[in-house]
Amino acid sequence: MMMNNLPDTPDLRILLIKLRHHGDMLLITPLIHALKQQYPAASVDVLLYEETRDMLAANTDIRHIYGIDRRWKKQGAGHQLKMEWQLIRTLRQQRYDMVLNLADQWRSALVTRFTGAPVRLGFAFNKRNNAFWRFCHNERVSVAGHQSLHTVEQNLSILSAL
Numbered sequence: 001m002m003m004n005n006l007p008d009t010p011d012l013r014i015l016l017i018k019l020r021h022h023g024d025m026l027l028i029t030p031l032i033h034a035l036k037q038q039y040p041a042a043s044v045d046v047l048l049y050e051e052t053r054d055m056l057a058a059n060t061d062i063r064h065i066y067g068i069d070r071r072w073k074k075q076g077a078g079h080q081l082k083m084e085w086q087l088i089r090t091l092r093q094q095r096y097d098m099v100l101n102l103a104d105q106w107r108s109a110l111v112t113r114f115t116g117a118p119v120r121l122g123f124a125f126n127k128r129n130n131a132f133w134r135f136c137h138n139e140r141v142s143v144a145g146h147q148s149l150h151t152v153e154q155n156l157s158i159l160s161a162l
Helices: 022-026 029-038 050-055 070-075 077-093 106-114 131-136 151-161
Strands: 013-017 043-049 064-068 098-101 119-123 139-141
Touching (some): 070 077, 098 106
Parallel strands (some): 043 064, 119 139
């Protein structure tokens, strides 16, 4: 399934998910730039861990940054569930056309699915070769050769589906 038929219109909405550490956030900036080159009129949003927000806050290619605050967990499972459900509802209301999930966590897969986006890309991680991962992503991009690639190149490889 190739996804190259997405129109470059001002209402094209893309969500990029990367739930990792500070340095990893900087390494997604070439991917964000590449998306804006391919779809100059599109809105690109990012979902990340709240403590890494500052790494991307000044990036003018990003329309909006959403954060998962890991401190929610410290306030109890009920509070965490409530806050994450509110976040998912907010993301769903954005009516994304495409979600690119760079993460390998179950949480990111669920968020990807719950956005309701018609195009949901994720990596075909060997450890995630199961029905649930396939249910959450309608296109899984090969990670063959990833071990020999720089993290920036790994991130950019998700664009091969486009």
